[in-house]
Amino acid sequence: MEQSLLKIQELKKYFPIRKGLFKKQIGIAKVVDDISFNIGKGEVVGLIGESGAGKSILLQTIALLRQPTEGKVVFNGQDLADCSKKELKKIRKQMQLIPQDHQNSLHPRMTIREILKEPLKIHGIGSKDEKERKARELLELVELESNYLNRFPHQLSGGQKQRVAIARALALRPELILCDEPVSALDVSIQAQILNLFMDLQKQFGLSYLFVAQDLAVLRQISYHILVLYLGKFIEIGLDGIIYENPLHPYTKTFLDASPSIKKNIYEGERIPITWGDVPTPLDPPAGCAFHPRCNQAIEICQKVEPKLEKVNEKHFVACHRVNE
Amino acid sequence: MPNNDQKNLLDVKNLKTHFFLNNGQILRAVDGISFSLKKGECLGIVGESGSGKSVTSRSILNCVESPGKIVDGEILYEGRNLLTMSEKELRKIRGSDISLIFQNPTTALDPLQKIGDQFFETLKAHSSYNNTVIKEKVLETIKSLGFEKPEVIYESYPCDFSPGYIQRIMIALAILCKPKIVIADEPTTTLGVTIQSQILSMLDRLRTELGTSIIMITHDFGVIAQVSTKVMVMYGGQCMEYGPKKDLFLEPKHPYTIGLIRSVPLIEARTIKKLYTIPGSPPEMINLPSGCVFASRCEYVGKKCLTEKPPLKKLNEERYCSCHYPVEFNTRDEIII
Amino acid sequence: MNLDTNIDNNTLLKKDNINFKGKLSRWYRFLLTNKGIFFGSLITFIVIFCVVFAPLVTTYDPLKQDITKRLTPPMWQDGGSIEHILGTDSMGRDLLTRIIYGGRFSLLLGLTSVLIALMVGTLFGLITGYYGGFLENILMRIVDIQLGFPFIILVVIILSIAEPTFWVLSALFSLLLWPGYARVVRSILLSEKSAAYVLAAKSLGASDFRIIIIYIARNIIPSMLLMSTMDIATIIITEAMLGFVGLGTPPPAPTWGNIMADGKNYISTAWWVITFPGVAIWITLFGINLFGDNLQQFVNPKLRKKY
Numbered sequence: 029m030e031q032s033l034l035k036i037q038e039l040k041k042y043f044p045i046r047k048g049l050f051k052k053q054i055g056i057a058k059v060v061d062d063i064s065f066n067i068g069k070g071e072v073v074g075l076i077g078e079s080g081a082g083k084s085i086l087l088q089t090i091a092l093l094r095q096p097t098e099g100k101v102v103f104n105g106q107d108l109a110d111c112s113k114k115e116l117k118k119i120r121k122q123m124q125l126i127p128q129d130h131q132n133s134l135h136p137r138m139t140i141r142e143i144l145k146e147p148l149k150i151h152g153i154g155s156k157d158e159k160e161r162k163a164r165e166l167l168e169l170v171e172l173e174s175n176y177l178n179r180f181p182h183q184l185s186g187g188q189k190q191r192v193a194i195a196r197a198l199a200l201r202p203e204l205i206l207c208d209e210p211v212s213a214l215d216v217s218i219q220a221q222i223l224n225l226f227m228d229l230q231k232q233f234g235l236s237y238l239f240v241a242q243d244l245a246v247l248r249q250i251s252y253h254i255l256v257l258y259l260g261k262f263i264e265i266g267l268d269g270i271i272y273e274n275p276l277h278p279y280t281k282t283f284l285d286a287s288p289s290i291k292k293n294i295y296e297g298e299r300i301p302i303t304w305g306d307v308p309t310p311l312d313p314p315a316g317c318a319f320h321p322r323c324n325q326a327i328e329i330c331q332k333v334e335p336k337l338e339k340v341n342e343k344h345f346v347a348c349h350r351v352n353e
Numbered sequence: 354m355p356n357n358d359q360k361n362l363l364d365v366k367n368l369k370t371h372f373f374l375n376n377g378q379i380l381r382a383v384d385g386i387s388f389s390l391k392k393g394e395c396l397g398i399v400g401e402s403g404s405g406k407s408v409t410s411r412s413i414l415n416c417v418e419s420p421g422k423i424v425d426g427e428i429l430y431e432g433r434n435l436l437t438m439s440e441k442e443l444r445k446i447r448g449s450d451i452s453l454i455f456q457n458p459t460t461a462l463d464p465l466q467k468i469g470d471q472f473f474e475t476l477k478a479h480s481s482y483n484n485t486v487i488k489e490k491v492l493e494t495i496k497s498l499g500f501e502k503p504e505v506i507y508e509s510y511p512c513d514f515s516p517g518y519i520q521r522i523m524i525a526l527a528i529l530c531k532p533k534i535v536i537a538d539e540p541t542t543t544l545g546v547t548i549q550s551q552i553l554s555m556l557d558r559l560r561t562e563l564g565t566s567i568i569m570i571t572h573d574f575g576v577i578a579q580v581s582t583k584v585m586v587m588y589g590g591q592c593m594e595y596g597p598k599k600d601l602f603l604e605p606k607h608p609y610t611i612g613l614i615r616s617v618p619l620i621e622a623r624t625i626k627k628l629y630t631i632p633g634s635p636p637e638m639i640n641l642p643s644g645c646v647f648a649s650r651c652e653y654v655g656k657k658c659l660t661e662k663p664p665l666k667k668l669n670e671e672r673y674c675s676c677h678y679p680v681e682f683n684t685r686d687e688i689i690i
Numbered sequence: 691m692n693l694d695t696n697i698d699n700n701t702l703l704k705k706d707n708i709n710f711k712g713k714l715s716r717w718y719r720f721l722l723t724n725k726g727i728f729f730g731s732l733i734t735f736i737v738i739f740c741v742v743f744a745p746l747v748t749t750y751d752p753l754k755q756d757i758t759k760r761l762t763p764p765m766w767q768d769g770g771s772i773e774h775i776l777g778t779d780s781m782g783r784d785l786l787t788r789i790i791y792g793g794r795f796s797l798l799l800g801l802t803s804v805l806i807a808l809m810v811g812t813l814f815g816l817i818t819g820y821y822g823g824f825l826e827n828i829l830m831r832i833v834d835i836q837l838g839f840p841f842i843i844l845v846v847i848i849l850s851i852a853e854p855t856f857w858v859l860s861a862l863f864s865l866l867l868w869p870g871y872a873r874v875v876r877s878i879l880l881s882e883k884s885a886a887y888v889l890a891a892k893s894l895g896a897s898d899f900r901i902i903i904i905y906i907a908r909n910i911i912p913s914m915l916l917m918s919t920m921d922i923a924t925i926i927i928t929e930a931m932l933g934f935v936g937l938g939t940p941p942p943a944p945t946w947g948n949i950m951a952d953g954k955n956y957i958s959t960a961w962w963v964i965t966f967p968g969v970a971i972w973i974t975l976f977g978i979n980l981f982g983d984n985l986q987q988f989v990n991p992k993l994r995k996k997y
Contacts, residue, residue: 242545288575
């Protein structure tokens with residue numbers, strides 16, 4: 029990651045927990061806690077975590093839809109905290125978020141035409157005819173026919189809605205797209221189409237993605253660099269596919285194991301992957317390593333001391349006490 | 354269907370469920386489907402959305418909503434036809450003999466009632482135990498699925514848990530009356546892989562330890578690979594291919610089956626490369642073509658496919674395929690690198 | 691096979707062209723195909739027409755008394771005449787004329803109060819819902835207090851202090867109604883504010899103002915439309931009730947409540963004086979409610995696809 033497009037430094041997003049009539053603050057939920065990473069130009073970085081790990085909040089904080097509690101978001105060398113409103117609007121053109129919940133990401137009372145023209149209207153780009161032409165172009169990019177322009181979102185299937193959401197994100201020719209679980213809850217056959225579309229567009233425009241998923245098999249198809257998020261913190265970072273070849277954290281191993289695999293199930297006999305438990309709530313995180321209640325290799329130290337993200341080699345970082353054994 | 358020595362628990366023969374729309378059109382959601390289920394088997398019904406999987410599951414319980422209607426066929430449960438039964442007898446079977454697990458766990462439980470009370474009412478309606486025994490049985494069932502503190506779950510409300518956790522509780526609810534068949538309608542679609550594997554292993558334990566038969570409805574061949582013993586592939590309301598899981602995975606014959614298997618993302622992949630995709634999108638169910646329903650998306654389409662509907666041919670004892678030109682495809686060479 | 695897909699595309703395109711003809715023709719088709727809204731709007735239209743063009747529909751003065759003709763029965767009864775189609779009241783005033791002018795008062799009152807309530811309520815709802823925090827707490831408590839206050843007592847207090855003129859009444863009704871609007875606007879806003887499409891719009895760089903006007907208003911307006919048609923109906927019947935118990939605009943002003951209050955003294959000898967205003971209220975409410983109920987089908991794109 030030499031020429032970095034996005035640089036996240038010690039980003040934190042805390043939410044106060046309030047209770048009672050006077051909304052007294054009784055605690056802090058550390059949803060995103062001390063996160064740093066870079067995304068280079070034209071790079072695809074995969075972010076994996078279960079629901080409740082803080083993935084969506086992290087993405088929204090990076091996209092400046094939420095004010096970070098602490099830390100820096102540097103985009104193209106510009107610290108977003110120092111930017112004026114005008115500059116921010118410009119940066120928004122270059123960084124787009126595709127929100128989770130594709131069923132709901134298009135306004136139900138707008139036609140596809142209106143939806144695709146929205147970004148151009150917001151930034152006052154082009155005349156009326158140009159906007160229309162651009163909307164058609166965008167649809168073409170995501171392989172939909174132009175007669176979809178007059179339809180309402182509810183007349184589209186899940187995959188088609190996701191295509192429109194992608195087209196909208198592309199309208200301003202961004203450099204970075206933050207994709208929040210763009211393929212979960214889609215049929216597998218549709219999921220494959222959307223993944224391929226993401227890859228085509230990436231090549232065509234040299235885009236960078238921060239691609240969130242809950243399945244390592246999905247990320248395998250699109251990115252070499254994987255960040256593993258657990259309860260607001262990275263517990264393993266692996267570049268260049270190292271996560272798949274040599275996972276070190278027990279959690280990552282669980283993840284790899286949980287992905288359905290035709291090879292393991294059909295050719296190597298029946299198997300039932302062993303995983304248990306849920307992500308704990310950030311309102312009441314476990315002491316020590318956040319993963320220890322679910323870890324089958326936990327020892328005493330794991331319950332008391334929180335492991336730090338440590339360098340294993342140039343491409344691999346892990347936060348686990350037992351990594352050196 | 355094969356007639357082995359062991360008797361079939363459920364026999365569905367030529368099931369047809371059609372929807373009669375306002376404008377006089379007929380939507381053939383399920384059009385002539387047959388399958389059978391033995392004790393301790395898990396049948397996976399696979400297909401894209403709109404292929405009629407969910408309607409099939411509803412038809413089995415004979416609870417298709419208007420304007421849908423079961424127009425033909427037989428559903429034999431232990432030799433008795435569910436379609437000719439009275440509503441009273443059916444109610445006895447639903448829930449106690451055959452139970453359902455839904456796709457969306459958060460809406461399946463009443464948010465204003467304690468989880469335990471909902472279990473309690475269900476068991477009470479289907480049994481004649483007294484109240485203390487019922488409570489004991491409920492706790493026992495919850496515990497049998499590996500939950501650590503059944504009492505805590507009993508006293509909690511659905512909103513206290515995550516959707517993934519609720520879905521596991523739903524499985525406990527589904528097996529409360531010791532059903533012989535559990536129908537799981539896309540139970541993991543909205544959940545992540547870790548929770549998915551927990552739910553699948555739970556279902557698998559039901560099957561192997563209690564001998565419960567399972568009908569697993571899904572769009573994901575990856576899920577099928579984990580839990581099923583046999584598979585039916587559905588497209589456009591019709592059965593494309595039917596057979597034991599291993600055979601189907603090793604040597605799929607129907608182009609649609611092959612397409613679905615190939616579009617599953619592989620964790621073992623070495624490099625980033627494009628996934629195989631089935632071109633086009635699922636058919637409009639109202640205007641199904643006269644020939645093979647899959648013809649317009651098929652790579653191997655021939656002249657015959659456009660004019661003549663392929664019959665469900667028997668390939669061997671247990672395998673059926675409805676294709677004019679079955680394909681020789683070796684999954685091992687093509688997919689596993 | 692190629693041929694097949696071509697045909698398919700063409701039919702699709704045609705379908706879209708019809709959709710594209712514009713909103714007006716969609717309204718038109720909707721009116722013709724939905725019986726409920728057809729009759730609802732027909733009735734409402736007739737009522738509004740009569741009320742607006744009252745001097746053309748009837749030539750009498752609603753206040754002009756003629757003692758010689760008091761309590762003339764309707765034209766089809768013995769003693770009735772074609773001059774007074776629905777007969778006259780105790781002062782010899784033409785009943786039909788008074789009912790029509792009474793309707794003018796009721797409808798105008800309903801419309802004015804709802805408009806005021808709508809504007810105030812929407813503004814409050816938007817501010818409190820979007821910005822939240824301290825302001826929201828204060829305003830929503832005001833709403834709660836207001837909603838908890840017994841309606842009748844409030845009316846009696848206010849009307850005993852102030853003369854029940856048109857503007858006092860409309861101020862009273864809008865005071866009663868605005869919390870409802872504020873609440874609905876706020877609740878829709880709260881649920882929409884975190885919707886995925888709002889996130890997407892924010893990420894595109896849309897301003898708060900644009901998000902409220904372009905995105906959220908679209909989901910609020912239909913509900914407001916439905917609520918206000920229903921509220922107009924409520925106001926009409928409440929105003930009649932107030933008039934009937936003597937709390938409304940004082941006689942001789944023609945309001946439906948006043949006419950009925952006058953008629954109740956002669957209920958055994960002249961049934962028509964109290965009956966026809968009742969019928970007028972019933973027809974008007976029926977029309978408005980029928981219209982309002984079926985409007986839902988048009989404003990909701992998911993229910994609308996047939997038109």
